[in-house]
Amino acid sequence: MNGYHANIPAGSLKRLCDEFKKYNQISPELFDTYHVKRGLRNSDGTGVLAGLTRICNVHGYLINEGEKMPIEGELIYRGINVKEIVKGCQKDNRFGFEEVIWLLLFGRLPNKDQLEAFNAILGELRELPPYFTEDVLMKAPSPNIMNKMGRAVLALYSYDDNPEDTSIENVLSQSIKLIAKMPTLMVHAYQVKRKNFDHDTMFFHPLEPAHSTAESILATMRPDKQFTDEEAKLLDICLILHAEHGGGNNSTFSCRCLSSTGTDTYSAISAAIGSLKGPRHGGANLKVMEMMEYIKKGVSDWEDDEEVSAFLEKLLKKEAGDRSGLIYGMGHAVYTISDPRAVILKENARKLAEKKGMLDEFKLIESVERLAPAAFAKVKNNNKYICANVDLYSGMVYKMLGMPPELFTPLFAVARIPGWCAHRIEEITTANRIMRPAYKAISQPLEYTPLDQR
Template identity: 60%
Template sequence: MQRLINESETSTTVSELCAEYRANNVISKDEYEYFRVKRGLRNQDGTGVMAGLTHVCNVHGYLIDDGDKVPDKGRLTYRGMNVEDIINGCRSEGRFAYEEVVWLLIFGKLPDKRQYNRICQLLYENRELPEYFPEDVIMKNPSRDVMNKLARAVLTLYSYDDDPDDLSLENNMRQSISLIARMPAIMTYAYQVKRRHFDKQTMFFHPFEPQHKTAEAILNALREDRSFTREEAELLDLCMVLHAEHGGGNNSTFTARVLSSAHTDIYSTIAAAIGSLKGFRHGGANHKVRQMMDDIMQNVQHWDSEDEVEAYLERILRREVGDKSGLIYGVGHAIYTLSDPRAVELKKQARVLAEKKGFGDKFALYERIEKLAPAAFKKVTGNKKVICANVDFYSGLVYEMLGIPEDLFTPMFAVSRIAGWCAHRIEELTTGGRIIRPAYRALPTNQIYVPLEDRHY
């Protein structure tokens, strides 16, 4: 019988292996600069390397003037339409917007009344998971992390598809609608099972209602008494619209396009995109914002003191407090400079709800940090980059006011963003034409083969 390795031996072994790796695997920043490698597929000025073309979305945050980046007001357009106009239009007509955005992103035009009703009906009809799927896939294999469970469940849906590998437009359209519809169900089931198994709390499952739009269906599934207001549902719908898409270059969408270019199945593609979004440098950043804000609220005595708040932000940037990363989470973005339109919209709606739900002081602290962070960043780092609050800064606060648990902050992002992922997958399959395959320069040190007996290091 193989001898079991105890925890102490395992720790020593891993430390030795890591030391061996570090001794033989070093690539310096100087080497990257010498070979003019664009790390992270970024140009020297921080702009993204042009890797493809898309009709789906445009993200605007700066202008180029004589080769220099000039900060500009942020704009987000879906299929050439300003997302603010979509939100305002739907609200003025008393309609939820996420379903309309799903249609717009995939097909390229706003739906007419018949098409809008059709997409709403299709999402309801496809929302239920396959028979015994909740019991066999979710309940029997609970996960502490709902994002992990989302990815595993999506992968497992491959086995429930009679034609999972057909890459035709017709089949991918069918699969896309099915996955967009089912993601809220997977998320809410996974959360309820997590609550029961790991948190030792009661889990409950409510049936989906045909008249509910996606935001309403989610609140219906998460509230024990199934009670929510129209205002709450509209705010969640707003969050979903703002998270639905953000261009082909963001990490998770690029992941979806890379896998699609390899002509793999949609379930592998979406599961990989979920894995990307889970990362703290991407969708998981909203968890970091929440943790940072909890730390600030505990350690800043006077929330209304700009001097005290700014001093603590400077300590965060100097890696003295918080998670010692030196980052003010939720502030700064790869593209947006003067403003992130998603944060602007969320902040506008959050202010109203904050007063109604007794979050006024907390909301004021968020605003104060948003105001003071750029100056603190410049003072401590010496970097003159123009930065603003991004969508992650306010999204967690909005979810908190809606009673959505922190376990679901990033999963809600995924449930929303799958609309964009599917739109980009279909576009990649129909227009891409080549497998995405960037180059990596090899830096080998020439070695000769030495017989095992003669290896003495």
């Protein structure tokens, strides 16, 4: 076995871990002693104010005389409620993700001529550089698509003639190119994964520049390239709803944090992908679908509220599921009464669930949404507002669209990159200061001991 594939012997690894544990414990009480805002959150759960933005407002509660008051959630892109964006596109029976990209980047909705020209630009830029798939994706395949997308974005640095230029003109150009290429990166990385880890056939369909982003994803993902307009429009809504969620979400904050150092666009976006990959962030939709499989197997009558509630209580008590004590897809850091993204997805997914013969499963998810708050109150003895978040329904939508589970989070990344890029540009142009929070050192002074005296 060569050095790269060699592993640390089990006994040696245990001794190393034991050595680490002896000197690296921090008492939880110390965080309160020093008033540390863990997770950069205040004691009431609100986020620590770290900046200003014109890009997005995530509105889930009001503060009245120091008390948090729950309200129906709102998601606002550049001053426009996302509900109105979705309604407008549905009224005209057209795709909306591309105009959302324009809105997030430039600050206003495009007119018809601007949108048509922008769509053409995106369509032409979706192609990857010559031999990129062979040289970057196929020579070092990954079983995790998010991991491969992050590495691929970093690799695109080498194909850029001016990668370090942080002028607005150059960063905007880089951003539009990455936004256009991200769906192709995802699909090609998935095809390579199929061949190398699933031992299945991979296929690469030619891109159609006239396709919308949603149409392009479905056409290149499916062996026969066939999809319905209803399917594409539902995926388009998913992309719209996931495109942006404020500067404080972890992946966007990661992008802004790296951007504050003056680093290149590829490094900042790759960091955001790495953040989104985590199960506490973008990976949550996959955890929802895993949880639903546990529920489907553990509940004999899906229409029996008492049986469903009993199983949800088992999840919270760590007696079932993945033993995490979580009901995935329920609860949010900002939203209290409702997550508008979940509301919109739920409204638009029901018809497709009926057509796909998946209405029973869809209704089971609705039951989880309806019954989980009472289960939380009973088990946790906590009556705070808990609503369904977007992850409760997005995984189900992707499943209905025939997307494999390993693409649930990558689809989130494809949708979110416009928001990342908009925040990167805003950080560069308005903040102009490297992020540098403080950590309190609690280690005790030690004298250096010579090696022969230890």
